Amino acid sequence: MPRPEAGPDTPLRVNRAPVLTLWAAVVAERLGHPPDTALSLASHVAGTAARAKARRLGITESHPEEARAPLAPRHETVRLLGRDVPVVRDAAGTLLAASGGEAPTPAAPARAYVAKAFGPRLGEAREALEALAASLDPERLNREGFRLYEAFRPEVPPDARGWGAKGELHLRRIREAAG
Template identity: 65%
Template structure:
């Protein structure tokens, strides 16, 4: 759940911010909303696993891709991450959640909605405004750096996994300034 300390500032964890941003970028690349959410979840999960390894909370070997398979897999690049793809029973392209199982969009949509609460429309609008100022391919190339400019800052005296920081809507709008 989020709280709003002052107008345009929202207390939220970084993971749903990255998830929403990656979905906005994926939609700008032309992916339908459900596919975009699925791809975004993979990107945010990859970032979270990297952070866990940096903090010593996970081993490097825990999340290695299976490189022993000779079968090439379909993938796309989103915000610098290679996202493996699968098709669900309806033929919809989604991120591979592991073992060839698709990552469905509904739980991701619910997660983002819970994380931002009533602020979701305003945050999404600010992100879409930023994304619209860039050519889609350029946005995909520089998108993670833009995220680093507006992601919530966690206060120095706050420790622990999943600490909330302050997301500033104006910082999103001005991330490419």
């Protein structure tokens, strides 16, 4: 039996991580970063949030030796959604999030991840998020953006059962928040 077509008020079934990745990329672009930099920074923000939640849920553990490890060389940082993201430049000079020391985090995997998660409704989701981002001045958006995400993110169980679960993302709520 064919599935009914999605309308503008039909929620998307999606995991929280790609929603945060797309939102952080939209916010980074609103702050003036080019798309590849924005996706790289967004990937770092979403990954950091996922690791913190995994530790809170007891899915992964913090390792005492990590806490005692020597500090990595200092990086320039970019503030995004309340997080300081270490950054480096790739061979072409593009500013990207630093992963594992000096290695830049490429944008392509984040782009593919978000495209797969949102499927044919990626453009629709991006438009709603861009409208919300445009409704606030960049400084306020960066400061309050994570709280905004918490207000519209998909609902999933708050415990380990919610880890990796898809929830409903209501684009209507995002559009209404944009005013």
